[in-house]
Amino acid sequence: MELLIKEIIGKYNYWLYIILMMIGLYAIIAKNNLIKKLVGMNIFQTAIILFYISIGYKKGGTLPIIEIPHGHHTISPESIDISKYINPLPHVLMLTAIVVSVATFGVALAIALKIYKEYNTLEEDEIRMRLRGK
């Protein structure tokens, strides 16, 4: 029991991202309104960003900007303590992923606007009904 609690508390970042991700996935598939689906899509992508960022964290680490001692212009590689700085790579990757998700969101909104102009509604079942009726 104690082991289980330790497991749950030690890894709660992963539980959180899984819950968020599943909320997003559920919204994409089950929601009827296209904008709600878009929001679900965004939550889904954000969950993955959260996951990556939490990989990069080190206990006691600070943000990855090297502190150069006062009065010096540079610092030798040997004097840098790696465990002091968190892992920068996931942050870089997620900057890219954020940009991608923003871009996708913009294009998706533009397309949703086009759909709205055509059908005057954003409810998926109504659009499908009208497509079938034709």
Added chain:
Amino acid sequence: MIDNHVFPILIVITPLVCAFFVMGLYWVDKRLCLPLTILAISISFISSIITLYSVLTSGTIQYKLGGWPPPIGIEYRIDLLNGVILVIISFISLFNLFTSFNQVSHDFPEKKGTFYSLYLLFTTGLLGVVITGDLFNLYVLLEITSLSAYAQIALGDKKRAPFASLNYIFIGVIGASFYLLGVGYIYMMTGSLNMGDVAHLIHNLHHSQAIFVAFIFCIVGVWIKMALFPLHIWLPNAYTYAPTASGRIIAPLMTKVMVYVMIRLMYSVFGIDYLFNTLHISQSIIYLSSAAVLFGGIMALSQDNLKKMFTYIIISEIGYMVGGAWLGNKTGLTGAILHIINDVFMTFALFLSAGNFAWRIKDLSIHNLEDIFQKMPWTSTGFVVVALSIIGIPPTCGFFSKWYLILGAIEAKQYLFIIALILSSLLNIILFFRVFEKSLFSSKPHVMESKETRSYNLIEEAPANMTIGLLVIGAILILIGLYSGKIVSNLILPFIPKGL
């Protein structure tokens, strides 16, 4: 003097840089957009041929971007498999420009520059996905490809295309995010993003559950993007309602590139040992692909719209390639890779002929195709060649890849897959002869041919560039078929990893 090592990067960079110029040129002179686009893709095509040649003579090429050594920076790694696919992508992209420039001017008179810019970005994305040796770089380029594909598809049929495109976005984003999540798991367990490095590190992690989940998510993400049954729901509508000029390039290339990504992930990242000795899922994946083959064929049979029928044929062909790659023997993988090459040309030709028909008949329902042989003899000739190739009749290329796949399946004792392959050929025969019957034999009784009816029967071909384009591709289909022995022994067999 250009150094030999510059060519790998030129393949991707030229279309990218020219995309910005095409966008800017729009305000200077609209007529310059097309020539610049052609120039950009030509340079890329020539560079990819040179690269393939140097791969053939001196083995795998590595290109370090930013000058950093591989696990630190990003690298390009070109072996025979992606060398060949690079040539094919740039060729199809270039060829499509010749066959559809009048279609583009007709569809987007005011936004031509922007459209070509998007077209170039799409090509850049595909080339980049194929050439890269870095898992995360692949994701970024995949998103460029998808984003430009979403936009191009949404520009099609005014009523239905935006909705089809939005559905594609939802499912495409799930696919891409699954892939990204899988890469995240790989990164967490190994600490690297470089394919070669990961392949090396994964050896010690064969029994890790996290790597297994990473594998599942990567592969399912790629399956969603390639529309393997039952994850195919976005494909038929998206490809049917896309504008002709974009549909022609998205339909043949997008799915096939994703099949390439799957093969790359399977054989260059996770490794044969992991796939077939540690995991025991190849059997169920072959069942799945057999189902995809049959489902695609049956659904194609039930379609009335010609273009939609073709999209279901794509789904069926995806089943061939996935099945072949998972057979786990040399012949099967050879068949799968050969089928990628063949299917790019076959699907391209299918959509070319659909575009040519659509130029004359707006509604592509099969019953509208009556007398099409009299009206458009050249297009119909090309169409017959493609149909024969898809059915798999020698000497067209479709026969040979199917032959390899069936041999591989016999070797692996996958009888269900063999049955699916043969049944699908039969289904394709019914499918195309239904179309031929409509188009070849007029249902109208032949009345006395007066002068008026004769003028009614005059030839009404699509523009010359479209027709000639289709015929050239038809000829290529036969040529690939005739030389497929050489292609297999020179281009495919050297790639097949040892131990299969």
Added chain:
Amino acid sequence: MKKVALIVVILCGAILIHATSEFPKWGEINSPASLHVSPYYIKYSVEQTDVPNIVTSVLADYRGFDTMFETTVIFCAGLACFLLLRIFNDKEEETESIFYRHIPSGIIIEFKNHEVDIRDEDFELIDSKFVPYDLIIKTVCRILIPFIQIFALYVVAHGDFSPGGGFQGGVILGASIILLAISFNLKTAIEKISEKTLGVLSAIGVFIYAGIGCLCLILKGHFLDYGKLAKILPIDPVKARAIGMLGVEIGVAITVMAVMIIIYINIASQGKHQEGL
């Protein structure tokens, strides 16, 4: 559909939770991810690139190629929004009338004719759903916008040493223009920065990035190998890497700014560029 969704969600969730058992604990210093490649970045960033902010050095140099395509994704989104939404000759638009407001009296005049063009200090062109300007909002925004822009420039320029960089700065810069469009109206914003300028800027930004890369290629280096810029700059290769990164970040900022505004304008006005929110 809801049942399908539930099944998919439960299945995915179960697989994901199953895998977490092998994950390193949160904040684990010795996790594989922190031991393989990333120590190299932390150790050698300052020595090799002269940039203390490791995120910037990895973003713009070690993995600069990714970032170039990331900027291209942004550019692509701008193109897509323009291509999908922009309407040039809208027939409906001709039936709509345009409105002028006499500022001192607040009287609004409607013109059915589209050719009317009053250029008088007392008159201003307004939207059909016009709400009189709020003096406080207008004044505050007028004061705020220059500061926002200066801050954006600081974020871009200081990306090498502190959190920040091209994307963040570009977004702030774009937001300042969008704030103008919200607090005044869309036409004012478009007058300040026209559609054509935005289109050209969005292309120029990415072109600066790719151009610097090509310059390295011409100088006989690998693509994006900024160290080779030392051949044409009066500095050593390590410093040249920092300069290259700064140039690249500026390009990124320009594209991001332009595309943010393009997306906003096209979506807010439904592609007509007449009225915003």
